[in-house]
Amino acid sequence: MAKYISLRLLQSVFVLFGLSLLIFFIARVVPGDPARQALGLLASQEQVERVREQMHLNDPFPVQYYYWLRSLLRGDLGVSSYTRRPVTTDLRQYIPATLELILFATLISFIIGQVTGVLAGYFRNSWFDGASRLVSYLGIATPSFVIAILLLFVFSQLLKLAPGIGRIPIMMKAPPTRTGFMMIDGLLAGRLDVTLTALKHILLPAFSLAVIHIAQEGRITRTSIVETMQKDYITLHKVHGIRTGRILFKYLLRPSIIPTVTVMGLDFAFLMSNAFLVETVYMWPGFSRYAMTAMLNKDLNAIVAVVLVIGLTFALVNLLVDIIIMFLDPTVRLRQGGA
């Protein structure tokens, strides 16, 4: 097992190395002088030359990459040309808000996806199954920015059921930042009102993010339930008079856990990319909105950092999923562990 995990770890390191090479290459071949961009238009030609020397821009590409990789491994991602601060400082400030949003969206999609999937599978070909099929088609075909705008329009602007944009109202004094999670910070500061307001604010953006994944996870659970229902042992349990609820949760739901966990792992990275749009629509001050701002302002260091952070998250989550599945599924454990 340890051998399998270390092999996977090595693979991830290789992929991330390749990704850094790819993105660094693109950032260097684009027209424009990175030194000029870092200094702004007012800097003199001499200053630009000095910075070019410092950034090793006059050296051949492999040398540039070597120096860049060396500072990357020391945790130095350069200075953002837009915020004029080190990119790592920016990331540390903005990541918690996105993490809070994504975790919330994962929670929503897991709960609703499981419930609808189980019901649609158990009552196959009923009106509920048909309706959930229709909704899942729509969920997959609708871009996340359209969902975000529609929800904002209907629930916040028309029905006035939910607050609009941001994490908390601008007028509200934010609690001191400890974890960066607004709801937890509110609790830590003993300000329940902040936590509740933050909860109200997070519902719409989190739901906008979750819709696609509700659709996908619901379909997977449904397929698995339908397949398992045809198994002989389920009929046997029914004949033995075991209660429906017990059959459902103990025997029907269990086989669907493994595909669900796999998909949720994949979904995590896609949540991060869809958050780009949802955070833009809801003015959510998170990592993805920072990424979007960096892209619109052609902030090379920040763009490179953003892509690498997402690649790293993707790799880590996939590794985690593989390990979880190994614990959940004995057949995988035996095959991979070479027991």
Added chain:
Amino acid sequence: MRDETKANLLAAWRQRRRNLAHGWYKYSRNPLSVIGLAVLALIVLVAILAPYIAPYPGHAKAYTNFREASQPPSAKHFFGTDRIGRDIFSRTLFGYRFSLMIGAVVLALGVAPGVILGLLAGYRRGTWIEVVIMRVTDVFLAVPPLVLALAITAMLTPNLLNQMMAIALVWWPWYSRLVFSLASSLRNEYFVKEAELTGASQFHILFREILPNCFAPIMTKMTLDMGLVILIESTLSFVGLGIQPPKPALGTMVAEGAKRLPAEWWSTIFPALAIVIVILAFNLIGDGLRDVFAVEDV
């Protein structure tokens, strides 16, 4: 002799027609897929004919008429007008032109290299060729396609050409992975072994023996991907990294209209619905093809 070949050709043609009829029969069993096909046919038709059937073809360019600005939907303007008085229905029809064109060009650019690399890696499985191709593929798949496409267009100058190149650049790895898994199992089939024994060239084996057997999954994936590419294209133009105004991209129209919610809801809701409908149509057709070809993992 000549009559015999003629008869053979005729028989082959009849067989092909029977297969097509059978395929259509299977496809038409799913009413949703038939609806998807009808809707798509309509969209393609109006997109091609947009300059002739749009009520105000001039509104697809830079055009202002403040007297007609911000009108709600009416018989004169089916989808209403935007804040500078352009007819949103006409602009939506022209927006479809861009969406469909970008989808087709991206797939044309992305699928061919992906398929060729996948064939090569699958057929030469276990050699350094496979290692190089598939590890490069892994690198491109290490982040969601949307992120990489956004990053690449952002670093280049946002315009139509760069947008298509960026999406194509993140699209080929999906095909090399799909074809890789198909080719690496097909290479053990008897017809491939036979071709190898008779001394067929690698070119012949790759493109004449293996590739024709990959067509069904590739076609299905391409149909589903048209929807996905249009989704990514509309996302790029929504954030301002796609076709630049005043050209009508559906995503840009949604973004423009969203600034004027809730009062002028029509200027964002109709273009948004237009995007959803075309993506939905491609998904429904793709699902139908999946049933016809009996392919699963695409």
